[in-house]
Amino acid sequence: MSTGSLYIVATPIGNLKDITYRAVDVLKQVDIIAAEDTRHSRKLLDHYGIATKMMAVHDHNEADKITALLDVLNQGQSIALISDAGTPLISDPGYRLVRGVREQGGSVVAIPGPCAAIAALSIAGLPTDRFLFVGFLSAKQQARRAQLEQFVNERATLVLYESPKRILDCIADAELVLGEDRTMALVKEITKTFETVRTGTGRQLRDWLLESDAHRKGEFVVLIEGVQDAGRVPSIDPSVLRALNLAHQSMPLKKACALVSELSGVAKNALYEAAIANSNE
Known part of the structure; x- marks a missing residue:
């Protein structure tokens, strides 16, 4: 028996024109569209004249829907997974479904397109x-x-x-x-x-x-922006370091760092690194 494919289809993150010709074709040709919010996705589908049946698949029901979706694929039918916007699985549902299809040896096909993270970068x-x-x-x-x-x-x-x-x-x-x-x-x-x-x-x-x-x-x-010199010990006000030293006299270093961080606003990691650097000196 031929197993259907699961298509991971990226959809626009704002402008409806930001969808590929291939994505539109796939959404028209698959048997079911698994959508995060069917009401939201209906606007996109109507805009492109896509009449494919939809099924709601979101964070709260994905685990319950996997068996039914795998059955659809095992019957030789195809499914397109879409999120409300952008590329599915990127801070959106779908990971468990994709893993389930992969585990049973099924076909998962990427239909690439918009992603807010990449666009922003x-x-x-x-x-x-x-x-x-x-x-x-x-x-x-x-x-x-x-x-x-x-x-x-x-x-x-x-x-x-x-x-x-x-x-x-x-x-x-x-x-x-x-x-x-x-x-x-x-x-x-x-x-x-x-x-x-x-x-x-x-x-x-x-x-x-x-x-x-x-x-x-x-x-x-x-x-x-990432730190420009990960090896550099952060510059910390001397008064904060004195408070850290005093706190460390009566409690473990990690607890002292947590206490002084809460009082001073300096990150615990930065305080810990400064303390270690000072002790090595």
Whole structure:
């Protein structure tokens, strides 16, 4: 029995014209379109006269739908997986389905096209020779800061996604943890009428966001320049180092770093590295 193919189809991230001829052909020819939100995708399909049957496949039901979708493929029918915008699986559902098809030896075919992360990198003006896609950070401040601390010494450009309601907090935490001198870029409304790119320090970007409510609307891609010298020990105010030394006299170094970080705003990783460097000296 011939097994059908699963097509991973990239769709526009804003401008409906940003879809390939091949993607339109595939969406017309497959037996089922697995869409993240069928109501949202209906606008795109109607625009191109695509009448293919749709099925909702999203984060909350993907695990339950896999068996049914695999049965469709095993019957020789084909499926196109699309997300609300951009390339499926990139901070969107689909990983478990693709893995399931691969595990049973099925065919998974890429129909490439728009991706917000790549589009933002191409226009932001930050280094693109190395980049690290992080996706969405935690919605909770403590967890978000802990995630950012993993990238204190990262040399690659960081690429994040963020929502309008958390964009200010995200930039503030990135500035606090990664350093106020880091160059960052905000890219929003990509391919739409009000496509915007703003580059500067965290403080400059927060000031711009606060200038107008309109500046905080839309989905954001946040890009953060990597550290320029990962081997350099961060410069820390002497008074903060004295506080760290005092704290270390009564508790383990990691706990001392956590305490002084909370009080001073200096990243725990930076404090730990400075303490180790000083002890070696």
